[in-house]
Amino acid sequence: MNLSVFLSHQWLNFWRSRNANKSLVIQIILGFFYLLIFIEIAALGIALPFILKEKMAATNPISIYTSYLIYYFLIGLLARFQFQELPSLSIQPYLTQNIQRKYMLRFLNTRSLIHFINFLPIFAFIPFTLVVVLPAYGAMAAICFCVALFALVLNNHFLNMYIKRKTVNNAWFFFAVLVFIAALKGLDYLKLLSFEKASSSLFLSILHYPLLCLIPVAFALFIFTVNNRYLKSHLYIEELVTEKKRKGGKSFAFLDRLGDIGEMIALDLKLIFRNKRPKSLVILSAVLLLYGFMFYPKYIATNNDAMLFFFALMIIGIFIANYGQFLFSWQSSHFDGMMTYNTNMHQYIKAKFSLFLTVCTLQFLIASFYGLLSWRIVPIQLAAYLYSVGVNSFVTIYVSTYNYKYIDLRKSASMNFQGIGAMQWLQSLAITFGPALLFFLLNRFAGFWYAIIVVSLPGIIGLVFHEAIINWLVKQFNFRKHKILEGFRER
């Protein structure tokens, strides 16, 4: 049993998995999407040395590049916490076969290396080394420079694997590293301590004394060995994957007062916080709240209210878009149960709407602090909020009644296109670009306040007549109920 057999099984697993059987159109769109990302990253990687050369003609591009490497690796580690999975489960069927442990270890290690994040450095490091480092320092230095950088990538990779295997609670670690990076950057910014300079001089010393590249290589080997040894002594599925913490207990007592609908909302909240995929989507929604700092100032300065409205829609409506795209699919594994428990559909749909309303209101209240940047943000966000809860929430529920795809809650969200159909793509376009375009036109030809009022109006109407709309949605749901159930049973 050699490595190639394992890997060919993985290859088959990828292509024969349920969600690989999508329609051709989706495959093409996804393929195009991947290609686009790939080309963008490659182009950026190749253009980077030239950009640095051109823009930073006065200063040395190498010192600029190396000064940011420390952040590259730290943020890389952070990204790995979030996006990289342990491939442990894939060895389950092999454990009882006549295969030596060392082959399984080799497979686990190789399998874990095949990941998007590990291919990024090829574009981030190699073009730069070829264009900038090679002419300036010669072949020996360039090779060692590359070796050192890739050793650090491997270092990050296996460190992340090890930490993930060792610790139960990754979230704590994630935030620790996040705070650490923020602290470094803060000290740099306040010019108290320059880590950028330290980073630069560290990597520059490798260029001057190429053999220093052996130090990161040694680090990588060390962490690889530690990781391997740990794996070897814990090659039991239960030790590799299960969490040892006591579960449950966290309840949402304040929702009790809302009766059955409160109970349903609490159920949705538990679904979110106890399952990987919805959890990472919701964390994303929370992070997106910070986007205002990135985009608002620019468009406030240029008085571009339409763009402000567009980003307000994103910031406030992201939960509805993210969670709502799989509204029923999240419960696909127990949808048979949901349809026979002692509830009625009106209550069920209303609970979904109430969840949207609650979370969206929360997002709106938090985002209101952006009003400190400019008073115009306040009416713009209010309009975006009203549109989100009064229109987008219902549109999302409606579109969900066309989603017949099963979702495995325990798989992580990144690059996971299970359950995504053409409707989801159309929907995400319709609920952000549509109103943004409307706002743009009104703002240009009628004026700011007209735009605000006209965009808010359908939202207000939706909120006022929510009972009637929910009744209509229940009818729509019932039309397709059996189709949804059938789709969810297909795994």
Place this chain on the structure above:
Amino acid sequence: MIQITNLRKTYQGVDAVKIDHLELYPGEVIGLVGNNGAGKTTFFRLLLDLIRRNEGEILSKGNSITETEGWKSYTAAYIDEGFLIDYLTPEEFFYFVGKLNQLSKADVDDFIATYHVFFDGAIINKGKYIRDFSKGNQFKIGIIAALLGRPELLILDEPFANLDPSSQLRLVDMIKSMATDYKMCIIVSSHDINHVSEVSSRILLMEKGSIIKDIAGGDAAYSEMVDYFKIR
């Protein structure tokens, strides 16, 4: 309780379920037997309006189960893990189902306590999500959750298959006493003709979607089933 007329469900032109007429009454324990592919689970799903029938009508207490939702208040079922919310702990799941049936947490606790022998100390207060329990224990959770609302119609798909011997016998007793004490109508499918003939007051034998035998339970039914299954 249940009236079925001209029920028909086809997959790719082949009849999966085809029942011309069938009535189920309160207080009956109905054992549904038949080899794999006979249509037992499909029939259960039709009874719960989980799949669309091609023809016919199913009335529950005189109301169509597709047009109305009232049957949900007195019908409970456990077919497979699809009836469990697997990211909840068993307690949370019981409270959830209890709440939907207007039971307070204390009511649910009292109810669960009466089944502590059935649970055998393996379910309650374990600090585990349902998804982390073994299949047998998940089955126990599903069955008890189905009983929570004291349903008038209870549907169990192969309840004996995943249970340990003691629990199987306990379940037989539970089903019998529930049918007599509460006048419940209970439908149980099983491959275990021993248990089925013991527990059922009426036995339906399915073959290729149709009910080919509708007989009273007991020893005579047992030997009739032995005869039927032997030929295959």
